[in-house]
Amino acid sequence: MPQENEHQEKLSLLSELVKLARVDGEVKESEFIFLYSIAKQLGVSSKEVKGIFDKYIDFEPPAFEFDRIVQLQRLVLLMNVDLEIDEKELYNIKNLGMKLGLHPLAVAEVLEVMHEYPNKMLPPERLISIFQTFHN
Numbered sequence: 462m463p464q465e466n467e468h469q470e471k472l473s474l475l476s477e478l479v480k481l482a483r484v485d486g487e488v489k490e491s492e493f494i495f496l497y498s499i500a501k502q503l504g505v506s507s508k509e510v511k512g513i514f515d516k517y518i519d520f521e522p523p524a525f526e527f528d529r530i531v532q533l534q535r536l537v538l539l540m541n542v543d544l545e546i547d548e549k550e551l552y553n554i555k556n557l558g559m560k561l562g563l564h565p566l567a568v569a570e571v572l573e574v575m576h577e578y579p580n581k582m583l584p585p586e587r588l589i590s591i592f593q594t595f596h597n
Contacts (some may be wrong), residue, residue: 469521471503475510475531476518477557478539485547495542499535522561530592534583539573541581564595566573 478499482492500510521527536557540550551572558568570591575581583591 468505469518470523471505472513473518473521474508474523475500475503475505475521475589476513477532478535481536481539481550481553481557484549484553485545489538489543491542492539495539509545520560523530526562526592529563530588532561533558533563533568533571534585534588537575564592567592567595570594 470534475496478496479488482488488496497507497510500507500542518519523532533554536554540546554572555565555568559565571583571588574587574591575583578584
């Protein structure tokens with residue numbers, strides 16, 4: 462059963478990426494490529510990814526904070542893959558950050574400082590340091 466729960470969590474994470482890709486009204490080719498590359502990393506088949514576009518999947522955030530931060534990074538990367546940032550995408554990422562249980566100020570800082578890096582891709586150590594700043 463743990464493997465099934467883990468697989469369902471992966472589908473849930475991909476579902477949130479699909480929702481973000483759709484928020485501006487269309488899923489661009491660069492976003493499809495990114496989604497499929499993340500799915501491959503997670504061990505999710507192309508067929509299952511196609512199914513995610515057609516059905517609702519309950520959101521199941523990862524149990525560990527590090528995994529939730531990684532998911533936020535994926536969302537930010539997906540938002541930036543088409544080189545266009547829509548206000549709806551920013552709003553969606555902020556809401557997803559809350560659903561992931563991440564500190565809202567840390568998420569806001571990530572979205573602000575991403576502009577300082579090539580391709581808006583924060584180095585992992587910078588990303589982690591932002592979240593460490595907001596720990597009690």
